[in-house]
Amino acid sequence: MSDDLMKRSHKRNALFGALLVLGMFSGVARAADVTVDCTGATGGAFTSISAALETLDRQGPNTIFLLPGQCVEPVRIIDRERLTIDASPLGNAWAVSPDGSPPIVISGSHGISLIQMGATGGNFNGILINRHSEVSILGMTIQNNGGNGVVVRGGSTVLFGDNNISLNGANGVNVVENSVGTFTGSAPGENGMLAEHNGENGLRCSYGATCFLLGFVTAQNNGVAGLSVSNGARVQVNSNDGANIFQGNTFAGIAVARNSTAFIVGAQRTFVQNNPGMGIDVEGNASLVLLDTTVSNNQQAGLSAVRLSLAEFGGNNIFADNGTANLSCDSTSLFSGDLAGIGTISCKRIERANGPPRHGRIDE
Numbered sequence: 206m207s208d209d210l211m212k213r214s215h216k217r218n219a220l221f222g223a224l225l226v227l228g229m230f231s232g233v234a235r236a237a238d239v240t241v242d243c244t245g246a247t248g249g250a251f252t253s254i255s256a257a258l259e260t261l262d263r264q265g266p267n268t269i270f271l272l273p274g275q276c277v278e279p280v281r282i283i284d285r286e287r288l289t290i291d292a293s294p295l296g297n298a299w300a301v302s303p304d305g306s307p308p309i310v311i312s313g314s315h316g317i318s319l320i321q322m323g324a325t326g327g328n329f330n331g332i333l334i335n336r337h338s339e340v341s342i343l344g345m346t347i348q349n350n351g352g353n354g355v356v357v358r359g360g361s362t363v364l365f366g367d368n369n370i371s372l373n374g375a376n377g378v379n380v381v382e383n384s385v386g387t388f389t390g391s392a393p394g395e396n397g398m399l400a401e402h403n404g405e406n407g408l409r410c411s412y413g414a415t416c417f418l419l420g421f422v423t424a425q426n427n428g429v430a431g432l433s434v435s436n437g438a439r440v441q442v443n444s445n446d447g448a449n450i451f452q453g454n455t456f457a458g459i460a461v462a463r464n465s466t467a468f469i470v471g472a473q474r475t476f477v478q479n480n481p482g483m484g485i486d487v488e489g490n491a492s493l494v495l496l497d498t499t500v501s502n503n504q505q506a507g508l509s510a511v512r513l514s515l516a517e518f519g520g521n522n523i524f525a526d527n528g529t530a531n532l533s534c535d536s537t538s539l540f541s542g543d544l545a546g547i548g549t550i551s552c553k554r555i556e557r558a559n560g561p562p563r564h565g566r567i568d569e
Contacts, residue, residue: 239267241276243277243278254269255281261288266316270291271291273292281310284313289318291318291321298323299325300324308332310332310333311333311335312334313337319342320343322345323346324347324350325349329352331373335359341363343366346368347377350373351373352376353379354400355379356378356381357386360383361384364387366388366391367391367396367398370399370400376407377400380411386415386417388408388418391421392421393450399424405428406427406429408432409433410434411436415438415439419445419446420471424450424451427454428454429454431457432458432460434467438465440461444473450475450476451480455481456482457480457482457483461487464491470497474498475497475499478502482503484503484508485507487511487515488512492515492516494517496518496522499522501525503527506527507531516538518542519543522547527549540552
């Protein structure tokens with residue numbers, strides 16, 4: 206495990222109401238700030254996160270300050286409101302699965318923040334979030350889980366900021382079942398939002414989910430795609446607050462498939478580069494709108510559209526030095542929009558109202 210947990214502090218504060226109502230019931234714990242040191246070295250501190258949770262009421266706001274060390278326990282945050290587990294500024298505090306189950310499960314909970322801690326050792330998921338939960342995952346390191354680093358499902362909403370999500374057996378993050386995932390970084394590369402060396406996709410948005418990538422997101426060296434969008438999902442990649450980078454991924458930098466849509470735009474550009482496979486793959490009745498993007502030095506096509514798919518080019522795109530072609534499509538798919546300056550196009554279906562003659566012909 207790495208001890209280089211991201212150093213970004215964030216606290217969620219909210220009004221703690223209904224004190225009079227709670228006071229009517231005996232034995233109900235009031236909101237509190239508590240400290241956990243799983244090494245047992247700090248006098249007066251709890252020695253497990255679970256033990257600390259048992260003393261806190263479910264409404265909050267409550268904060269658990271987590272000191273460095275390994276907490277070998279299943280952390281279960283169920284039906285809770287306004288809870289923060291904060292390992293800043295030291296970091297290097299880990300939730301470690303004792304039995305292969307997910308180290309952290311958050312279910313039916315809202316206003317939950319996990320800050321600068323780690324999650325590792327799950328046979329499948331590192332963190333499971335479900336049942337319409339609302340969670341912020343900030344500055345965390347989530348790695349060495351057998352399947353997904355994080356699964357977001359059941360209509361949940363999660364903000365990911367400045368995390369290192371790496372070395373997981375399947376997807377770094379898997380957002381599904383009409384959930385919403387927002388990914389953002391505050392600096393480039395390992396100091397921003399990083400998903401790397403995961404067995405399948407760095408970031409996956411699927412089965413009706415919606416995802417937003419809002420700058421300084423890097424997805425690199427993953428086993429399938431840096432970003433996978435599939436099964437009716439919708440994704441917006443925006444670089445106004447910082448460049449996004451998808452590189453070194455085996456199948457494609459970005460893959461959009463099976464009735465999904467992706468929109469890529471932004472002043473500081475998105476870079477899809479140096480992938481052993483394609484730069485961008487669009488297939489299976491999928492659609493892509495592309496602006497402000499550099500696609501270069503991918504070993505196969507820069508952008509491939511097949512099986513009833515559409516790619517619309519909005520301008521300010523750069524395609525260069527891609528292997529088989531900069532743009533490629535089959536006879537069922539279509540390119541449209543501003544293709545100015547893009548050479549090496551292998552496609553018979555190009556819709557352009559003005560400009561130079563079409564490449565090849567359009568098959569009806």
